Amino acid sequence: MNIVEVRRLSKQFELHILKEKRIQALESIDLDIAEGEIIGLTGKSGSGKSSLMKCLYRTYLSSAGHIFYRTGQGRVIDLASAGDHEIIQLRKTEIRYCSQFLSVIPRVSAVDVVSEPLMPILKDRAIAQEAAKDLLERLGLPKGLWDAYPVTFSGGEQQRINVARAIISRPRLLLIDEPTASLDTRTKDVVIDLIRSLKTAGTSVLCISHDEYVLDRLSDRRLHLQSGRIVHSIQPSL
Ligand SMILES: Nc1ncnc2c1ncn2[C@@H]1O[C@H](COP(=O)(O)OP(=O)(O)OP(=O)(O)O)[C@@H](O)[C@H]1O
Numbered sequence: 001m002n003i004v005e006v007r008r009l010s011k012q013f014e015l016h017i018l019k020e021k022r023i024q025a026l027e028s029i030d031l032d033i034a035e036g037e038i039i040g041l042t043g044k045s046g047s048g049k050s051s052l053m054k055c056l057y058r059t060y061l062s063s064a065g066h067i068f069y070r071t072g073q074g075r076v077i078d079l080a081s082a083g084d085h086e087i088i089q090l091r092k093t094e095i096r097y098c099s100q101f102l103s104v105i106p107r108v109s110a111v112d113v114v115s116e117p118l119m120p121i122l123k124d125r126a127i128a129q130e131a132a133k134d135l136l137e138r139l140g141l142p143k144g145l146w147d148a149y150p151v152t153f154s155g156g157e158q159q160r161i162n163v164a165r166a167i168i169s170r171p172r173l174l175l176i177d178e179p180t181a182s183l184d185t186r187t188k189d190v191v192i193d194l195i196r197s198l199k200t201a202g203t204s205v206l207c208i209s210h211d212e213y214v215l216d217r218l219s220d221r222r223l224h225l226q227s228g229r230i231v232h233s234i235q236p237s238l
Pocket residue numbers: 013023024025043044045046047048049050051052
């Protein structure tokens with residue numbers, strides 16, 4: 001069964017400062033994501049990958065088309081037109097987005113940044129923090145940093161916080177933008193293992209990456225974007 005069915009999705013930006021110049025970021029995208037499927041999304045810089053992901057997460061409002069999402073309870077919600085309240089609920093319970101860069105929350109420790117998405121589910125800070133520490137340990141973040149503020153962390157350390165925060169609550173749909181760009185191979189392998197174990201539990205994943213190493217090991221299927229259109233879909237022959 002599909003968890004997401006995108007139909008004729010378009011997104012354009014109007015740049016008012018440039019005399020109403022328009023950028024067509026996405027053009028009539030059709031895309032199905034099956035339950036438990038991992039899709040690798042590729043394409044040149046500027047081809048629309050992050051825009052597609054942000055339309056799914058509703059950071060961006062689509063200009064046209066539909067994004068049908070099937071909830072855990074079997075309800076179908078059009079993410080392109082649903083009310084903000086509904087979107088906020090889905091973000092709390094089912095859909096997680098991991099951005100290209102960590103947007104750090106000032107004066108919140110690494111453990112708290114990572115455990116925060118679990119709080120509405122577990123309602124127990126100590127247990128949520130244990131789960132966060134467990135993940136940080138697997139991702140090789142030095143123990144000395146667990147109680148520190150991620151604002152001073154290196155790129156790769158921040159990226160691990162970002163990934164841990166996105167997966168800790170085991171979302172039904174994980175949208176993940178370049179999760180491994182600043183990681184060494186050993187840590188990439190851990191991220192790949194963690195995401196694949198979510199898949200085993202039924203999570204569907206859309207993962208933007210330029211990294212062949214990661215795409216080969218992670219994705220069930222690849223989609224390639226060119227100038228806002230899906231140009232081909234590659235099914236690995238494994
Ligand atoms: N908020 C915005 N306002 C105006 N234009 C935007 C906005 N977000 C994206 N764009 C434009 O839409 C196009 C697609 O951008 P997008 O960020 O989706 O590309 P991308 O494939 O993720 O690139 P990269 O690999 O560099 O991250 C680009 O031309 C970009 O300038």
